[in-house]
Amino acid sequence: MKYEWKDNGLIIEQADNFEPAQVFDCGQCFRWVHEEDGYTGIIDDRVVKVNKRGEDILIENVPKEMTDDVLHYFDIDRNYNGIKEELRSDAYLRKAMEYGNGLRILNQEPFECLISYIVSANNRIPQIKRVVDNLSSMYGKQTEHRGKVYYAFPTPNALADAQVCDVQNSRCGFRADYICDAAKRVAWGDLDLDSLRERDYLTAKAELMKVKGIGPKVADCILLYSLQKYEAFPVDVWVNRVMTDIYIHQKMSLKRVGEFARDRFGRSAGFAQLYLFYYYRNNRGITEDDGSID
DNA sequence: TTCCAGGCGAAGA
């Protein structure tokens, strides 16, 4: 996609496959907030606002030297039409992709992603957002934009120094132990998240699952949403429902559902997962004709 | 009150 840097912001021109409401509310990220002047989030400690104007996407408050980081965060260089072409032989996915036409997978900061998905275990999305927000205001760097105070997500060091009993004040419940343990591993260098990008999918997943609180589903989310492993296919309750209803038609372990999906959707399984999750979760009552697949 | 949520770890079969 073409872009232009102007007036301390980026204009992504003719941005097809980018609908802010879908991107930020599809459940992949937990800190973007819909405010009166657009979606507000924090990238590299900087408050950023995103709006759609006509066919263009406006990303405000981006200094020129941050251009590459921001383009990468929003996955601007990826050919989503090519991915859709790859997946469109599947009738149900065609419907899902039509419904979530403007979805894209963000490249989130790996540590924030890791902690957020540890928080997600056996939790609801509004509660996950609340806890991640609490952790940020308790341990994150304060910043200001247009007279309003925001907090960046805490660094590994900041969370590693925290006491478990204090972290519990974020209302994270039994996950406080996991959060502190994971933060220490990252802060102390036992777990090098960036290096996992260079590993193959299965090796990186096994490495993540050594951390307490990270099982197969959480590991897949971290790999897909922050480490560019697009063969990852997180199987949660919703994805299990849609895979069982539409493709498998019998009870199967979550592990086997994931294997089935990776086999069916291949290197773009992660994108398929996002379209399926978004469509199925927002259209719980599927109709009969939805069930037909090629 | 009771149930359940973008699961996971531990224990037992």
Next chain:
DNA sequence: TCTTCGCATGGA
């Protein structure tokens, strides 16, 4: 390898 159960919290 698979199944079962408990887990903090809070909304329905």
